[in-house]
Amino acid sequence: MQDRLPHEKGFHVSWDQLHRDARALAWRLDGHGPDPEGWRAVVAITRGGMAPAMIVARELDIRTVDTISVKSYNHQTQSEPRVIKFPDMELMGKGRGVLIVDDLVDTGRTLEVVRAHLPEAHVATVYAKPQGRNQVDSYITEVSQDTWIFFPWDMALQYVQPYRGTD
Ligand SMILES: O=P(O)(O)OC[C@H]1O[C@H](OP(=O)(O)OP(=O)(O)O)[C@H](O)[C@@H]1O
Ligand SMILES: O=c1[nH]c(=O)c2nc[nH]c2[nH]1
Numbered sequence: 001m002q003d004r005l006p007h008e009k010g011f012h013v014s015w016d017q018l019h020r021d022a023r024a025l026a027w028r029l030d031g032h033g034p035d036p037e038g039w040r041a042v043v044a045i046t047r048g049g050m051a052p053a054m055i056v057a058r059e060l061d062i063r064t065v066d067t068i069s070v071k072s073y074n075h076q077t078q079s080e081p082r083v084i085k086f087p088d089m090e091l092m093g094k095g096r097g098v099l100i101v102d103d104l105v106d107t108g109r110t111l112e113v114v115r116a117h118l119p120e121a122h123v124a125t126v127y128a129k130p131q132g133r134n135q136v137d138s139y140i141t142e143v144s145q146d147t148w149i150f151f152p153w154d155m156a157l158q159y160v161q162p163y164r165g166t167d
């Protein structure tokens, strides 16, 4: 995580916003699969892709949902990302008609590894940063590279002091 810091800006995403953006992603993908029957499966990249994948699968009525887990950090040291849990590869094949869903692409390293295993799949993220944008086939919102995206599962409501402090 060290080399991603410092981030100049923060982009804070509420559950409501995430729901809207993931729905918008699903609607954009609808009817754009390679086959007339539509998308046949969703593969979520754990863990951040799970909530968006569930929303996309619900919107597009896709019942086959699986996961792929990529480990790229050991404590705070970045190493070569590698897949530590595969989806059912017999079912997925090379990925034709499969939607890979993640919350965001940053450097693109995670998606590079995933794409190598499912080269014919369509990769969709809700948010994208410029460095990794070319790894994504569809996304909804782009933020600058120096922006850190804060997701609702990493945040909590808390009290803040008024702008003009009280004694
Ligand atoms: O484009 P990249 O630079 O590879 O970064 C993007 C990935 O990083 C985050 O996942 P993380 O590895 O932190 O794990 P998590 O989803 O379990 O939080 C995010 O959810 C993406 O999957
Ligand atoms: O919560 C997160 N926000 C980000 O901007 C990001 N980039 C990589 N991994 C990330 N995780």
Ligand SMILES: [Mg+2]
Residues within 6 Å of the ligand: 045, 046, 047, 048, 049, 102
């Ligand atoms: Mg992730």
